[in-house]
Amino acid sequence: MQRLDKIGSVVCLVIAGIALWQSVKVPMGSIRQPGPGFLPFWVGLILALLSAVLWFQASFRKPAGEPVRFLSGEGKWPYVVAAGFALLIYTFLLEPLGFIISTFLLLIFLLRVIGKQNWWVGVTGSILVTFFTHLIFKVALKVQLPRGLF
Amino acid sequence: MGYGDSILLGFSVCLQPINLFYCFIGVFIGTLIGVLPGVGPVATISMLLPATFKMSPVGAIIMLAGIYYGAMYGGSTTSILVNIPGETASVVTCLDGYQMARQGRAGPALGIAAFGSFIAGTFSVVALTFVAPPLATIAIRFGPPEYFSLLVLGLTLLIYLAHGSMIKALMMACVGLLMSFIGLDNISGFERFTYGIATLEDGLGLVPVAVGVFGLGEVLSNIEESAGKREIFQAKISSLLPNRQDWKDSAMPIVRGSVMGFILGILPGGGHVLASFASYAMEKRFSKHPERFGRGAIEGVAGPESANNAGAGGQFIPLLTLGIPASPVMALMLGALVIFGLQPGALLMTRNPDLFWGVIVSMYLGNIMLLVLNLPLIGLWVRVLRVPYPFLFPLIVLFCLIGAYSINNNIFDVFIMVLFGIIGYLMKKVRFEAAPMLLGMVLGLMMEEALRQSLIMSGGSFQIFVTRPISAGFIIAALVLLAIPAIRGGKKILVAKLTENE
Numbered sequence: 001m002q003r004l005d006k007i008g009s010v011v012c013l014v015i016a017g018i019a020l021w022q023s024v025k026v027p028m029g030s031i032r033q034p035g036p037g038f039l040p041f042w043v044g045l046i047l048a049l050l051s052a053v054l055w056f057q058a059s060f061r062k063p064a065g066e067p068v069r070f071l072s073g074e075g076k077w078p079y080v081v082a083a084g085f086a087l088l089i090y091t092f093l094l095e096p097l098g099f100i101i102s103t104f105l106l107l108i109f110l111l112r113v114i115g116k117q118n119w120w121v122g123v124t125g126s127i128l129v130t131f132f133t134h135l136i137f138k139v140a141l142k143v144q145l146p147r148g149l150f
Numbered sequence: 151m152g153y154g155d156s157i158l159l160g161f162s163v164c165l166q167p168i169n170l171f172y173c174f175i176g177v178f179i180g181t182l183i184g185v186l187p188g189v190g191p192v193a194t195i196s197m198l199l200p201a202t203f204k205m206s207p208v209g210a211i212i213m214l215a216g217i218y219y220g221a222m223y224g225g226s227t228t229s230i231l232v233n234i235p236g237e238t239a240s241v242v243t244c245l246d247g248y249q250m251a252r253q254g255r256a257g258p259a260l261g262i263a264a265f266g267s268f269i270a271g272t273f274s275v276v277a278l279t280f281v282a283p284p285l286a287t288i289a290i291r292f293g294p295p296e297y298f299s300l301l302v303l304g305l306t307l308l309i310y311l312a313h314g315s316m317i318k319a320l321m322m323a324c325v326g327l328l329m330s331f332i333g334l335d336n337i338s339g340f341e342r343f344t345y346g347i348a349t350l351e352d353g354l355g356l357v358p359v360a361v362g363v364f365g366l367g368e369v370l371s372n373i374e375e376s377a378g379k380r381e382i383f384q385a386k387i388s389s390l391l392p393n394r395q396d397w398k399d400s401a402m403p404i405v406r407g408s409v410m411g412f413i414l415g416i417l418p419g420g421g422h423v424l425a426s427f428a429s430y431a432m433e434k435r436f437s438k439h440p441e442r443f444g445r446g447a448i449e450g451v452a453g454p455e456s457a458n459n460a461g462a463g464g465q466f467i468p469l470l471t472l473g474i475p476a477s478p479v480m481a482l483m484l485g486a487l488v489i490f491g492l493q494p495g496a497l498l499m500t501r502n503p504d505l506f507w508g509v510i511v512s513m514y515l516g517n518i519m520l521l522v523l524n525l526p527l528i529g530l531w532v533r534v535l536r537v538p539y540p541f542l543f544p545l546i547v548l549f550c551l552i553g554a555y556s557i558n559n560n561i562f563d564v565f566i567m568v569l570f571g572i573i574g575y576l577m578k579k580v581r582f583e584a585a586p587m588l589l590g591m592v593l594g595l596m597m598e599e600a601l602r603q604s605l606i607m608s609g610g611s612f613q614i615f616v617t618r619p620i621s622a623g624f625i626i627a628a629l630v631l632l633a634i635p636a637i638r639g640g641k642k643i644l645v646a647k648l649t650e651n652e
Contacts (some may be wrong), residue, residue, distance in 0.1 A: 004580040012321050027341045032610035034602045036335035047324040080374050087568045093164045115540030143556040
């Protein structure tokens with residue numbers, strides 16, 4: 001937990017740094033006439049201070065009872081990483097391939113690999129879900145889903 | 151326009167078949183997602199927001215509101231039967247509700263939760279009817295300093311209620327504020343934090359971030375925890391009707407829960423979660439047999455369940471009268487209103503009385519629908535719970551993706567959603583809460599505008615926030631709230647329960 005708090009505080013410190021750096025690039029204004037950089041600068045500064053406080057708190061606190069399991073859960077964490085990557089790939093394929101093909105592929109992956117269903121369930125499930133979501137969102141609700149190849 | 155006319159107007163709007171239909175759909179979906187752990191009202195409303203663009207504004211808001219208070223009903227079912235809270239607001243219901251179910255009293259527990267919710271929900275709508283108009287007239291006189299102080303109060307409250315470390319919550323609120331500054335500055339037109347990415351000029355979308363953090367992030371952590379295996383309490387639910395003794399025990403908790411829930415709901419940042427915890431703490435204190443709490447005391451179900459429903463109703467007050475969203479859900483409602491070209495706030499009631507009263511009256515009808523829907527359909531909801539997670543999560547993921555895409559038909563939003571899904575998962579792991587971040591993001595621009603205008607008004611003096619009476623009141627309230635012991639008690643239970651759950 002302490003280590004994770006430290007990582008969190010470093011990440012927040014980086015965010016604060018970006019905020020400070022970016023906010024001085026736009027006019028700060030004065031306290032009588034605050035400009036667009038005014039609040040981002042102060043919020044960034046507060047965030048930086050809080051990050052430092054959290055870091056020291058984590059350093060001087062006695063260790064908490066149970067450590068937080070990170071990407072654990074009986075060795076299931078690779079599935080989380082895989083799902084995350086699959087979704088990122090999906091966002092890149094959605095426009096070139098279109099909604100139908102890319103969704104079908106994503107669902108097969110999620111059902112078969114992450115959900116551990118057999119191929120039969122994976123394929124029929126993917127076809128049915130793709131078909132019905134296409135029907136509901138594109139045909140009935142007229143959402144402009146990417147056409148791609150189809 | 152008197153109250154009578156207003157309410158009649160509301161009924162005339164609400165009883166149109168199409169609006170009744172939207173109301174029904176709303177409460178039905180709300181109950182469904184309330185029952186399903188891992189899908190909350192925030193994710194659902196953001197996913198369905200684009201689908202409402204084709205509806206009338208009144209219909210859309212009626213449906214979205216229905217989803218919200220419907221979820222409050224549904225959440226209790228899983229708490230009682232499975233010991234898994236469907237919503238955060240139902241966490242305390244697990245304490246006594248599940249114990250009751252184990253003692254073979256699942257029926258009365260579900261029954262009192264439904265009746266209590268109904269009574270409290272109706273109470274809060276009646277109170278909303280009478281409190282909102284006078285508040286709206288006061289709110290017209292609010293200037294930038296009042297708004298700024300109120301927003302500070304809201305954020306303070308939310309941070310105080312953080313499950314774990316207050317410092318972390320404060321940090322997340324700061325990150326949220328910084329996220330809200332992305333895009334063009336409202337006042338000067340300068341670009342901030344865009345790095346030349348054209349899509350970022352309009353700012354970071356609330357919907358992709360909310361769907362990512364609350365929808366996808368939740369799915370990712372459930373994949374890891376293999377939530378597919380859920381023990382469902384296999385008990386025959388004989389009678390849902392609580393007996394005479396149950397009613398006698400529950401009457402006062404329901405009344406107290408309703409009143410307190412409503413009051414806490416009004417405060418920005420408070421809302422239904424705080425309401426249910428505070429009610430539990432209060433009932434334990436009022437009870438002649440506090441030792442029965444945690445062992446199946448019906449008061450421990452009746453009070454919190456009433457309080458969270460009353461809180462849900464109360465939350466509409468800051469939105470409808472001040473234009474300030476008290477919670478992420480209300481922020482999405484605000485987004486919906488803005489998309490329909492309506493200006494939420496003090497003038498909404500006079501400019502769009504059909505929407506204002508139509509939505510309020512729809513909540514009366516929605517509460518009746520929920521009672522009718524819930525009692526006979528509990529069997530169905532239990533069956534929904536048995537749907538294995540491997541079938542459920544691909545659907546949730548898909549709805550998240552479509553919801554994020556369809557808001558602007560922009561692939562960049564999908565990318566942001568996936569990114570924040572991963573960030574949300576990591577935040578959950580390291581116990582950085584998402585709610586303060588999202589609220590900071592929602593309130594950021596409003597706060598900035600109010601602060602800058604206030605400082606221009608005062609010529610650079612911060613005294614303006616304490617010399618104006620209403621503004622000073624909010625600042626004092628923020629300080630006083632930190633000292634209310636009842637909330638402390640609630641918070642302790644919350645912390646204990648959450649660490650136990652994880």
